[in-house]
Amino acid sequence: MDRSAAQGAVVTSRLTRRQRRRVSQGIQYAIFVAALVVVGLLADWDRLQNQFAQKDLASELFPAIITTALRNTVVYTVSGFVFGLVLGLIIALMRLSSVAPYRWLAGVYIEIFRGLPALLIFIFVGVAVPLAFPGTEIPGGTYGKVALGLGLVAAAYMAETIRAGIQAVPKGQMEAARSLGFSHARAMVSVIIPQAFRIVIPPLTNELVLLFKDSSLVLFLGVTLEERELTKFGRDLASQTANSTPILVAGLCYLLVTVPLSFVVRRLEARADKAR
Numbered sequence: 001m002d003r004s005a006a007q008g009a010v011v012t013s014r015l016t017r018r019q020r021r022r023v024s025q026g027i028q029y030a031i032f033v034a035a036l037v038v039v040g041l042l043a044d045w046d047r048l049q050n051q052f053a054q055k056d057l058a059s060e061l062f063p064a065i066i067t068t069a070l071r072n073t074v075v076y077t078v079s080g081f082v083f084g085l086v087l088g089l090i091i092a093l094m095r096l097s098s099v100a101p102y103r104w105l106a107g108v109y110i111e112i113f114r115g116l117p118a119l120l121i122f123i124f125v126g127v128a129v130p131l132a133f134p135g136t137e138i139p140g141g142t143y144g145k146v147a148l149g150l151g152l153v154a155a156a157y158m159a160e161t162i163r164a165g166i167q168a169v170p171k172g173q174m175e176a177a178r179s180l181g182f183s184h185a186r187a188m189v190s191v192i193i194p195q196a197f198r199i200v201i202p203p204l205t206n207e208l209v210l211l212f213k214d215s216s217l218v219l220f221l222g223v224t225l226e227e228r229e230l231t232k233f234g235r236d237l238a239s240q241t242a243n244s245t246p247i248l249v250a251g252l253c254y255l256l257v258t259v260p261l262s263f264v265v266r267r268l269e270a271r272a273d274k275a276r
Contacts, residue, residue, distance in 0.1 A: 054245045061237065061249050068226060069233035070253050076215040076229060079143060080150025081208050087151055088158030093188075095163050106159065113156035118149070118214050125149040126221045142227045146218050150211050161203045165196035202268040209261045213254065230254060 234250030
């Protein structure tokens with residue numbers, strides 16, 4: 001046994017680095033193929049097809065899953081992203097402010113809303129706000145509540161991203177703008193912030209992908225049939241039909257948006273790395 005191990009060690013030592021890498025890759029591919037074969041043999045494909053891939057049921061979901069569910073999901077995501085971007089920019093500038101209370105408030109906000117689950121934020125928006133301010137309503141109804149909930153969560157992350165982008169702009173840019181007679185505020189608006197946004201476009205786009213998925217939490221706000229997003233739409237129809245095909249179709253609709261966005265993020269990151 002010791003002799004066999006010694007012979008194997010000698011053979012391995014005679015392999016070049018490239019050959020060892022190829023052997024390692026070959027073993028990994030073999031393991032991957034073996035895992036696929038085991039899953040393919042053990043899975044009950046007929047049962048899976050009956051539960052998740054009923055063509056007739058899937059066809060009945062259209063066009064409502066696109067014109068209502070997907071449209072609402074996109075509207076919720078975009079409104080939350082815009083609100084979060086504006087609030088995140090304000091929080092980021094507060095973090096960089098020379099006024100200590102502003103920095104303290106911004107830091108507390110970021111720590112709280114980054115530490116709390118998004119679900120709790122939605123419950124807070126849907127339950128706590130009406131209780132705290134009786135007789136007041138959030139503008140826009142459900143759309144306004146979703147924009148507020150998503151925006152509050154996204155702003156905490158965007159604020160740190162934007163702050164890092166502002167700090168990544170060379171200090172010479174501010175000095176050059178001030179030497180041209182710009183005030184500090186005008187230099188920030190006209191010179192620093194535009195450059196910072198070019199730097200943080202990839203992570204902000206990635207945040208848009210995350211918000212698109214987090215929009216599924218709208219179901220905890222109690223929406224009407226016309227206000228349903230993809231997850232709520234698929235869940236309701238799955239309950240009505242006792243079949244999971246609507247959930248699968250809803251998942252494919254998510255991928256229809258998130259996969260191209262993820263590709264855009266990778267392209268933007270590659271372009272940013274090339275520029276640097």
